[in-house]
Structures are given as C-alpha cells and as structure tokens.
Amino acid sequence: MKMEEVDQPNNRECCRSLPAIEDALYVIGGKWKLKITLVLLEGNKRFNELQRTLKDISPRVLSHELKELELNGFVKRNVYATATPVIVEYEATEYSRTLTKVLDALAEWGTMHKQKIKEAPLPA
Numbered sequence: 123m124k125m126e127e128v129d130q131p132n133n134r135e136c137c138r139s140l141p142a143i144e145d146a147l148y149v150i151g152g153k154w155k156l157k158i159t160l161v162l163l164e165g166n167k168r169f170n171e172l173q174r175t176l177k178d179i180s181p182r183v184l185s186h187e188l189k190e191l192e193l194n195g196f197v198k199r200n201v202y203a204t205a206t207p208v209i210v211e212y213e214a215t216e217y218s219r220t221l222t223k224v225l226d227a228l229a230e231w232g233t234m235h236k237q238k239i240k241e242a243p244l245p246a
Contacts, residue, residue: 149194150221154179154187156228159196159221162214166200169210188212196221 150156154176161167161175173184191197196218202209 146224150196150224152187154183155191155196156221156225158184158187158191159214159218160225162197162212163218163222166211166213169212172212191218 150159157176158172161172167175169181169184169188172188173179173181176184179187188197188199192199195215198213198215200211200213202211
C-alpha cells in the first residue's frame with residue numbers, strides 16, 4: 123500500500139487524538155514495559171524468570187517497571203506466603219490483554235518499516 127492510498131486524517135482529528143496518544147505512550151512507553159507485558163502474556167513468571175528472559179534488564183529497573191505496570195493495571199503481583207521462602211509471581215491482567223490489537227498493529231508496522239528500510243537506497 124502506498125502512502126497516497128492511506129486515508130489522511132484531517133488536522134482537527136489529529137489534534138483530538140494527540141492527548142489520548144500521549145497518554146497511551148506515557149503508560150506503555152519506554153524500553154521495557156511492552157517487553158515485560160509480552161512475556162507475562164505468555165504466562166506467569168517469578169522475578170528471576172522475568173530477568174533471565176529479558177536478559178539486559180537490571181533488577182532495579184525491572185522492579186520499577188513492574189511497579190508502574192501494576193499501578194496502571196497491566197500486571198498483578200501474587201504473593202504466596204504459605205511456602206518457605208515466600209513466592210512472588212507476576213501475571214498479566216485481563217486489562218493487559220486489551221493491548222493485543224495494539225501490539226499486533228505495532229508488530230505489523232515494525233515488519234513493514236524494517237522491509238522499507240532494507241529496500242531504501244543508501245544516501246549518496
């Protein structure tokens with residue numbers, strides 16, 4: 123599909139959408155939030171499992187991101203105190219599943235963009 127074929131929103135529609143887009147990016151933006159959410163959508167994980175899966179994330183950053191995701195309703199922290207030691211597990215909430223269409227659209231766009239960059243001639 124060529125850029126000319128895509129319906130272009132008018133200026134008023136863009137201005138109305140901007141605050142909502144800014145809010146969404148504030149909540150899910152950054153290097154780790156979507157990655158953490160994707161991992162948890164595959165199944166519940168303990169802190170160390172998350173850190174191993176995400177490789178380059180520090181424990182401090184992972185802890186901070188999990189707290190923010192929990193605060194915004196994307197992650198639920200489950201504490202199982204009946205076991206020794208206490209087990210803490212993180213899970214994706216039903217609300218986090220509302221991101222599925224967004225994630226699918228981003229993946230599709232990312233694939234298209236990567237292909238476009240590969241095909242683009244190098245600058246002289």
